[in-house]
Amino acid sequence: MTLNAPAPSQPNFDADVIIVGAGMAGMTLALALVSGGLRPLLIDPQTFDAQLASEFDGRSSAIAYSSFRLWKAIGVGEALVSKAQNIEQILVTDGRTPGAANGAASPFFLRFDSAEIADRTDGEPLGYMLENRSIRAALAQAVMDAAIPVLAPATVVSASVDAAAAEVTLSDGRVLRAPLVVGAEGRHSIIRQAAKIGTVGWDYAQSGVVATVAMAKPHEGVAHEYFLPSGPFAILPLTGNRASLVWTEKTDRAEALRSARPEVFEAHLRRRFGDFLGEIEVLGPRFVYPLSLQLAEDMAAPRLVLMGDAAHGVHPIAGQGLNLGLKDAAALAEVLTDAIRLGEDIGSFVVLERYAAWRRFDNVMLAAATDVFVRLFSNDNPMLRFVRGAGMAVVNLIGPARKFFMQEAGGAVGDLPKLLRGEPL
Amino acid sequence: MQTPSTDQAQGWSVDPQEVERFSRIAAEWWDPKGKFAPLHRFNPVRLSFIRDQALQRFGRDSSARQPFTGLKLLDIGCGGGLLSEPMSRLGFDVTAVDASERNIKTASAHASEQGLDIQFRCSTAETLLEEGAGPFDLILNMEVIEHVADPGAYLRACSQLLAPGGLMIVATMNRTLKALALAKIGAEYILRWLPAGTHDWNKFLKPEELQAFLSSEPVQIEGPFGVSFNPLTGKWVRSGDSDVNYMMTVLKPALV
Numbered sequence: 001m002t003l004n005a006p007a008p009s010q011p012n013f014d015a016d017v018i019i020v021g022a023g024m025a026g027m028t029l030a031l032a033l034v035s036g037g038l039r040p041l042l043i044d045p046q047t048f049d050a051q052l053a054s055e056f057d058g059r060s061s062a063i064a065y066s067s068f069r070l071w072k073a074i075g076v077g078e079a080l081v082s083k084a085q086n087i088e089q090i091l092v093t094d095g096r097t098p099g100a101a102n103g104a105a106s107p108f109f110l111r112f113d114s115a116e117i118a119d120r121t122d123g124e125p126l127g128y129m130l131e132n133r134s135i136r137a138a139l140a141q142a143v144m145d146a147a148i149p150v151l152a153p154a155t156v157v158s159a160s161v162d163a164a165a166a167e168v169t170l171s172d173g174r175v176l177r178a179p180l181v182v183g184a185e186g187r188h189s190i191i192r193q194a195a196k197i198g199t200v201g202w203d204y205a206q207s208g209v210v211a212t213v214a215m216a217k218p219h220e221g222v223a224h225e226y227f228l229p230s231g232p233f234a235i236l237p238l239t240g241n242r243a244s245l246v247w248t249e250k251t252d253r254a255e256a257l258r259s260a261r262p263e264v265f266e267a268h269l270r271r272r273f274g275d276f277l278g279e280i281e282v283l284g285p286r287f288v289y290p291l292s293l294q295l296a297e298d299m300a301a302p303r304l305v306l307m308g309d310a311a312h313g314v315h316p317i318a319g320q321g322l323n324l325g326l327k328d329a330a331a332l333a334e335v336l337t338d339a340i341r342l343g344e345d346i347g348s349f350v351v352l353e354r355y356a357a358w359r360r361f362d363n364v365m366l367a368a369a370t371d372v373f374v375r376l377f378s379n380d381n382p383m384l385r386f387v388r389g390a391g392m393a394v395v396n397l398i399g400p401a402r403k404f405f406m407q408e409a410g411g412a413v414g415d416l417p418k419l420l421r422g423e424p425l
Numbered sequence: 426m427q428t429p430s431t432d433q434a435q436g437w438s439v440d441p442q443e444v445e446r447f448s449r450i451a452a453e454w455w456d457p458k459g460k461f462a463p464l465h466r467f468n469p470v471r472l473s474f475i476r477d478q479a480l481q482r483f484g485r486d487s488s489a490r491q492p493f494t495g496l497k498l499l500d501i502g503c504g505g506g507l508l509s510e511p512m513s514r515l516g517f518d519v520t521a522v523d524a525s526e527r528n529i530k531t532a533s534a535h536a537s538e539q540g541l542d543i544q545f546r547c548s549t550a551e552t553l554l555e556e557g558a559g560p561f562d563l564i565l566n567m568e569v570i571e572h573v574a575d576p577g578a579y580l581r582a583c584s585q586l587l588a589p590g591g592l593m594i595v596a597t598m599n600r601t602l603k604a605l606a607l608a609k610i611g612a613e614y615i616l617r618w619l620p621a622g623t624h625d626w627n628k629f630l631k632p633e634e635l636q637a638f639l640s641s642e643p644v645q646i647e648g649p650f651g652v653s654f655n656p657l658t659g660k661w662v663r664s665g666d667s668d669v670n671y672m673m674t675v676l677k678p679a680l681v
Contacts, residue, residue, distance in 0.1 A: 012540075037490065163538040340490070342472040343511030345539065350457045350465045357659070415658070 015041035015149070016346065017336065018168060018178040020156050021185030022048065024061075024132065025308030025325030027139040029184060031074040032329055034146050036337030036425035038346075041176070043168070044152040044185075048140060057132040058287045059210050060236060060244035062087065062223070065124040067326040069422035071138075079138040085239045086125035088221035129223070129236050129244065131212075151176075156185075159194035159304065166303035166347060179347035182305050182332070184325075187294055189310035195301035201294035201313070207254035209247040210287040211265070212238065216279035219243055233272065242283065245269070251290060258288040299359060300352035307332060311359075324362070330417035331358045337425045358415070432526035436549035438579040443572040444524045446622065447504065451527035454505020455535050463618040464507060470652055470661040471567060471672070472511055475594055478674055479563055482592045491516030499561040501550055501583060502569030506532030509543050517563065519543045522553065550582040560588035567596040570635075571628045577638040584642045590679035596672040599649075600629035603668040635673055648673035 017033060019026045022044035030040040050056060068084070071077045143150065155171040159181055166181040183191025192199070219237040226233045234246045249257065257265060266282060294313040299306045308325030335355040339346050418425060433444045453459035479485070485492040494516035500509045503521035505528060513519045513536070523529050526547045533545040553559065566583055573579045580595070587593055598604050609626045612618045632649040639646060651667035654660075 037488070163535075164540055338469075342469055342476060343514035344469070344472070345510070345514075348457070350468075353457065 013165065013178050014176045015039050015178045016340070017041070017180045017182060018043065018166070018176055019182045019184050020044075020159075020168065020189075020191050021183070021308075021310070022046075022140075022143075022150060022152060023051075023184065023186065023308070024135055024139060024322060025329055026182070026184035027136075027143050028070070028074070028326055029182065029307065029329040029333060030148050031076065031139070031142055031146060032070070032333035032419060032425065033336065034148060035074050036333055036340075038333075038336060038340060040148060041178070042143065042148060042150045042152070043154050043156055043170070043176075044150070045155045046153055048150055048152045051136045052133060052140065055285060057136065058212060058285055059246075060129055060131045060212070060238060061135065061322045062236060063128045063130055063135075063326075064323045065127055066416065066420040067323050068124075068128055070326055070330050070419040073419045073422055073424055074142070076138045076142045079141065080130060080134065083134040083138075083239060084128040084130050085237045086221050087127045087129060087223050087237065088125055090126060090223045090225065092225045093227070125221070126223075129238050131238065131244070156190050159191055161194075161301075161303040161347075179345060180303055180305065180336070180352075182307060183310040184307050186309045187292075187313045189296075189306060191304055192296055192306055192310055195298075195304040195306070197299075197301060197306065198297045199294050200297060201292055203290065203292045205251055206248045206291045207251045207288050208291055209245075209249060209254050209257050210289075211245050211247075212242055212283045213245055213269075213277075213280040214240075214242050214283055215277065217277075235277070247272075248291065254288050258286055299356040300349065302349045302352075303347035305332065305352050305355065327362065327417070327420060328359055330419040331355055333419065334417045334425060358417075432547075434524040434526075434547050434549050434552065436524070436551045438549050438551055438573045438575060438582070439524045440572060440574045446620075447572075448525045448527040450620070451505065451525065451531045454507065454528070454531050460620055461505070461507075463612070466659070467661050468507055468511075470663060471596060472508070474650065474652075474663065474672055475508075475512075475563075475565065476515070478592060478594060482590075482676070483562065489516075493517045493563075496562040497559070497588070498563045498565065499553075499559065499586060500565045500567075502566070502572070503532055503545070504528050506536055506543065506545070508565055508567060509545075510536055510539060510541055512565070513541045513543050520558070520561070521545050522548045522550075524549055550579055550586065554582050554585055559586040560591065561586055562588050562591045564591070564593040566593055568598075570595060570597050570630060571624060576628075576630060580635065580638045581642055584639055584644050584675055584677070587644070587675070587677040589677055591677045593644075593675040593677075594672055595635060595675060596652075596670070597635075598624065598629045598670055599668055600626065600631050601668045604629055608669050632667065632671060632673060639675065643677065645676045645678070646673055647676070650674075 016038045017040045019030055019040055019042050022042040026042060030042050033040045063084070068077065068080075071080060151170070156168045157171050159166060159168045165177045165179055167175050167177045168181055169175050181191060183189040183195070185191065218241055221237050223237060224235040232248050236244045236246065238244055257268065260268065262282060265286065266280065269277065269280065292313060296306050296311045299311050307328035309321065311328065312324060314321050314324065332355050335351060335358070336346050339351045344351050432448070433439060433441060450460050454461050457465050479493060480487050483493065483496060492515060496517050498512050498517035498519045500512065500519060500521040503509050503523045506521055509519050509521040509532065521532060521543055523532070524547065529545050529547045536543045536545070564583055564587055566580075570576045570580060584593060598608050605626045609624055613621045613623055636646050649667035649671035650673070651664045652661055652670040652672065653664040653666045655662060
């Protein structure tokens, strides 16, 4: 695709906002900006349709209902409704062997039910399960329909700022200029490096194994999370009575699973899950990716701003990674739209700091919470097992606390950006 | 006391000590973490008030990127140009005036870096009036009147620069005990938001005093419109409370 930017506000700008990284968060931001009257431009190192191939991204995402509202508000909800599996119930089980799902009541077992928060959410489910591939396809189609310029494949090799603009230089020597550049290109963000923003974080020495399976037994919209000594395991319902399995293992074991023959892999699953899964068939390839926590020390510098995994790579345990990126997109689009209506310089630190301050607390809290969760649950220490079991039982007994956790998982706590409330900019 | 420098506009509205105080920190206007950081935080609430008032007064399209094209704006006491630049981006033809030559230099250098075409001048309201400048469709008179030598005469001179059908927005601080506590002692001595001595509480004006200053002029005055700070969110919002910061609108009727 070639550069075909509409006339920007100043003749020497290629766009209002250059977004480096046309992934799910970056495309969502681009669409949200267009809905607010701004002119974004997307740059991505992959050809734009490469991300639609089944080998590109076999993962699925739990989408909070507030995130889904955002997509509806920017016009991609329609395309995603038929691909979205409602999550009606989340069952969390702690143990060496799955118990609760087999009907044997375990005292240490936590249940979240959408009916309990229906009064607050208009009957919306707890969330939705969507295959990343479907999300990418719907967003890419919307980007094309909105005629948002996309430079892909194109690799950003450096970025710099001056008093009036930020510039990115591509590997073919082209230079693009805008008042603001957004780093939405994931954990190895060039924009973050250009902004001289450091990171903190660590490796969990765990890897996530992801596979999609067809199930013989109906899943009825129930998401299961098991906390096994080697790390959490989730069975997440997908449309068509399929499920996305997310299995975290120590990295060496995960690598062995990646290369295992299909029948070995399936046998492994059965051993883990006992009879619960019933007859399953593994569909498509398996994916293994190392897990780490990585937080940028800041989200904004003059004319450069970070969002999504470029700002915060969290453990996927609570299914919140993409939701955080989508919240970033909603908040950033609102801050920039408000600023442009007031005639402010959208790349100024004064404006970008509003976004950073808005998102900082949420992002750091979630990273900390998931980190504690992982450490608490990925451990076979008997004392910790008792503590976490007691904790879960208590949360189950206290209705208000559980409701709060569900609202938080649904993304409906705090000072929400308009788009996450389903309102236009 | 330091002798006021000579790089100031001359005129009866000029208080040399006031101008000197701002000249000394002129380089910091655009530093978001500098002495004017509180003003940067305050800016959105006044920008949105100005925008809404102007959209309504001039019947412009709120969805346009530059709704105010073709309208002449005067930013009097422009300082570093914190309002002049956004107004220029919204389409106004901006003339920005300040009694401090150093403020004008800072503002002018910053605006040209941004590629904005703004006429900056070291001058005063009375000089503009003598020269026959204007008239202007919108005059911004924001946080200036509490720093001038003769506020009544100054305000009348400004209102005479208004075009028929024009609008002037005046923002200042109320001379109440609450303002003394919050805006003067709180902001300058406790929170250290502003350099000590930035404001003289005795020069703060009550809304009815502004009304009285303009009673001889053919204008309609509305307000006060209150502005207050929410310490929980760290944001300034419009409110019904005019005890500390407030704005007034001055409308000159259109020719029949």
